[in-house]
Amino acid sequence: MYRYEDKTEWGDRVGWIYGSVTEDVVTGYRMHNRGWRSVYCITKRDAFRGSAPINLTDRLHQVLRWATGSVEIFFSRNNAFLATRRLKMLQRLAYLNVGIYPFTSIFLIVYCFLPALSLFSGFFIVQTLDITFLIYLLLITICLVLLAILEVKWSGIELEEWWRNEQFWLISGTSAHFAAVMQxxxxxIAGIEISFTLTSKSAGDDVDDIYADLYLVKWTSLMIPPIVIAMTNIIAMAFAFIRTIYSTVPQWSKFVGGAFFSFWVLAHLYPFAKGLMGRRRKTPTIVFVWSGLIAITISLLWIAISPPKATGTADGAGGGFQFP
Structure with a gap:
């Protein structure tokens, strides 16, 4: 009977809970919050199989939908902060992470722009490299390496797959996660409802190639933040390189330090740039338009904030420009 839910609490208090983009998370939370126990079962043969998007645009839309559902959970009564005592501590932390992780995109975007800001301003991110800072940096680096090794060993994947996952984490964090927080x-605040683009899981027009959909490039506004980040860091590296060459006392240490962090950001965005190229390296015209506008805007903004100083001889002969 298709009307078996009429006049029942199915979908509201029992069964598969409705009213959320991420119904599976809400359903699991409701069950654990009432004291139910769950067991993770791995069968020899796959119990279920599904299809997933493989091209960049549809993948970003899918991540956007998941992240928006997490934001909805954070601002709803399903927030783990409001859970009962039946929810165990580790479960509470897990559900808190589900609702909070999209907000880390704000800090991630700031971190991606910091190297470029350092190159534009000429000041290194850290003013003094003292022993305390170096020890702190070393401990953080060791913890990150150990965490990476633990993830690789626990999941049974190769190091290359782990690195690919880290790259997509930054790509989705600066695009889909940030958009989910804004939505x-x-x-x-304003009561504006959220609309979604349904994820396409077709294989494209080329039925002979199961990966034909991988090469499709469809423009979406989610691509704007990663493009801005990549172009800003590239322009900052070029600007700092030219300024270092033409300066009276070149400070290559500051340039190398700032360029290293910008290169680290660009290395994470490499799959994004490669995905924009498509199969035959055909890039949508809008990508070039946005790239040009961003480059011109950043250049004019920097000239307006810190214009070059004109220098010349006492009698007015000769002249040139000196970067601040």
Whole structure:
């Protein structure tokens, strides 16, 4: 009977819970919050199989939908902060992570722009490299390496797959996760409902190639933040390189330090740039338009903030420009 839910609490208090983009998370939370126990079962043969998007645009839309559902959970009564005592501590932390992780995109975007800001300003991110800072940096680096080794060993994947996952984490964090936070805030503050683009899982027009959909490039506004980040870091590296060459006392240490962090950001965005090229390296015209506008805007903004100083001889002969 298709009307078996009528006049029942199915979908509201029992069964598969409705009213959320991420119904599976809400359903699991409701069950654990009432004291139910769950067991992770791995069968020899796959119990279920599904299809997933493989091209960049549809993948970003899918991540956007998941992240928006997490933001909705954070601003709803399903927040783990409001859970009962039946929810165990580790479960509470897990559900808190589900609702909070999209907000880390704000800090991630700031971190991606910091190297470029350092190159533009000429000041290194850290003013003094003292022993305390170096020890702190060493401990953080060791912890990150150990965490990476633990993830690789626990999941049974190769190091290359782990690195690919790290790259997509930054790509989705600066695009889909940030957009999800903005949409979630608009819904909570202004009451604006969220609309989604359904994820396409077709294989494209080329039925002979099962990976034909991988090479499709469809423009979406989610691509704007990663493009801005990549172009800003590239322009900052070029600007700092030219300034270092033409300066009276070249400070290559500052340039190398700032360029290293910008290169680290660009290395994470490499799959994104490669995905924009498509199969035959055909890039949508809008990508070049945005790239040009961003480059011109950043250049004019920097000239307006810190214009070059004109220098010349006492009698007015000769002249040139000196970067600040």
């Amino acid at each position: 979630g805030l608009l819904k909570v």
